[in-house]
Amino acid sequence: MRAEPAGVARANSIRPVIFASFIGTTIEWYDFFLYGTAAALVFNKLFFPTLSPLAGTLSAYGTFAVGFLARPLGGALFGHYGDRVGRRSMLVWSLVIMGVATALMGLLPGYDRIGVWAPALLVALRFFQGIGVGGEWGGAVLMAVEHSGEAGKRGLHGSWPQMGVPAGLLLSTGVFALFSGAFPEASFLAWGWRVPFLLSTLLIAVGLFIRLRLLETPAFSRLQETRDTSPAPLVEVVRRHPREILVGMAMRFGQNVLFYIFTVFALSYGEKTLGYSKSTMLFGLATAALVGLGTIPLFGALSDRVGRRPVYLAGAVISLLYAFPFFWLLDAGPGFVPLAIVLGLNVGQDLMYGPQAAYFAELFATRVRYSGVSVVYQLTSVFSGGLAPFIATLLLAKHGAVAVAAYMAGSCAISVVGALLAPETHRVSLGHPSAS
Numbered sequence: 001m002r003a004e005p006a007g008v009a010r011a012n013s014i015r016p017v018i019f020a021s022f023i024g025t026t027i028e029w030y031d032f033f034l035y036g037t038a039a040a041l042v043f044n045k046l047f048f049p050t051l052s053p054l055a056g057t058l059s060a061y062g063t064f065a066v067g068f069l070a071r072p073l074g075g076a077l078f079g080h081y082g083d084r085v086g087r088r089s090m091l092v093w094s095l096v097i098m099g100v101a102t103a104l105m106g107l108l109p110g111y112d113r114i115g116v117w118a119p120a121l122l123v124a125l126r127f128f129q130g131i132g133v134g135g136e137w138g139g140a141v142l143m144a145v146e147h148s149g150e151a152g153k154r155g156l157h158g159s160w161p162q163m164g165v166p167a168g169l170l171l172s173t174g175v176f177a178l179f180s181g182a183f184p185e186a187s188f189l190a191w192g193w194r195v196p197f198l199l200s201t202l203l204i205a206v207g208l209f210i211r212l213r214l215l216e217t218p219a220f221s222r223l224q225e226t227r228d229t230s231p232a233p234l235v236e237v238v239r240r241h242p243r244e245i246l247v248g249m250a251m252r253f254g255q256n257v258l259f260y261i262f263t264v265f266a267l268s269y270g271e272k273t274l275g276y277s278k279s280t281m282l283f284g285l286a287t288a289a290l291v292g293l294g295t296i297p298l299f300g301a302l303s304d305r306v307g308r309r310p311v312y313l314a315g316a317v318i319s320l321l322y323a324f325p326f327f328w329l330l331d332a333g334p335g336f337v338p339l340a341i342v343l344g345l346n347v348g349q350d351l352m353y354g355p356q357a358a359y360f361a362e363l364f365a366t367r368v369r370y371s372g373v374s375v376v377y378q379l380t381s382v383f384s385g386g387l388a389p390f391i392a393t394l395l396l397a398k399h400g401a402v403a404v405a406a407y408m409a410g411s412c413a414i415s416v417v418g419a420l421l422a423p424e425t426h427r428v429s430l431g432h433p434s435a436s
Contacts, residue, residue: 025164068386074134250418315351
């Protein structure tokens with residue numbers, strides 16, 4: 001019997017692999033989303049106090065977008081080395097970069113202490129957060145999908161690192177809500193908001209312990225055995241897979257806009273425009289994050305049975321149709337907030353996000369897969385989710401909520417077109433000519 005190649009996990013190791021992917025991405029997204037919550041509720045007061053409330057909120061969202069500008073750079077950097085030296089080692093470094101940046105945010109003095117250096121340093125740390133999360137997603141989903149191999153469960157297994165998003169969102173929202181509710185407003189603004197950021201150091205230690213125990217994926221190990229790794233994976237993926245990149249970016253666009261409208265902009269809209277309490281909005285968001293732990297794997301598994309394309313297309317169409325009703329529900333009263341966010345985030349958006357990891361991975365060749373999925377996922381984020389809260393806030397100020405809804409619907413229309421043009425991939429082998 002031929003010996004198993006070094007670094008290749010046995011088939012029964014998929015459970016610890018997907019668990020490790022889930023835990024690692026949960027920690028990474030906890031760090032990343034923590035900033036979004038703070039940007040919506042705190043940073044405008046601490047780092048931009050000399051500006052008007054609207055200008056301060058726009059500035060806070062502007063620093064939020066900086067993390068998205070850095071994500072393609074992180075994706076390109078980690079994608080290059082992930083396709084050259086392996087997926088596993090890149091996941092360790094992404095976790096370290098993200099954790100250090102988040103912890104330092106918790107120690108950063110405010111504008112009242114160091115003046116303009118406060119927002120400048122905040123921007124710099126947000127940039128490094130973007131580098132870390134830019135390299136995280138591609139590696140995490142490939143660990144799950146490539147370990148899953150040719151079994152008909154790639155959609156389900158690939159959805160586990162996707163579940164790290166609602167888990168990280170639930171954790172960050174829950175911790176932030178706990179500390180914001182436990183202290184008077186003055187104490188929370190003085191120091192209470194820092195504790196959730198500093199807790200990141202403990203989570204990173206747990207994540208590193210888990211990830212250092214993982215083995216390399218079978219697909220990449222075979223490339224190493226045959227010495228078939230690409231010398232320039234980013235260049236190669238652009239040359240060999242231009243259509244896949246464009247289709248994937250279109251599919252990603254609306255999904256990412258929606259996510260940050262529901263999870264960041266809606267917090268500010270509910271509190272500042274509708275006059276709802278901070279706890280009401282955070283409860284609605286936490287409810288949706290909890291529901292997402294079930295809907296994401298459900299829709300990922302559904303795509304294994306009926307195909308990636310129909311599931312993804314259904315999510316894009318439903319999300320387009322829901323853009324205006326979302327604001328009708330929010331405006332109906334604080335009791336409708338959880339329902340409004342759950343319908344938007346867990347039905348329409350999760351129908352796209354559940355199968356997304358497997359779908360994007362199946363579009364690209366093994367030797368350039370890390371670079372390919374990272375380009376699609378992270379580059380699109382700059383123009384979609386990264387700008388969504390900023391654009392939505394401007395539209396709201398000038399034209400009202402109807403303009404924000406139209407922006408959401410238009411973004412979803414792009415995803416509908418992308419899904420219509422996308423090939424079906426759920427039955428293809430990861431070793432087929434266009435993916436090997």
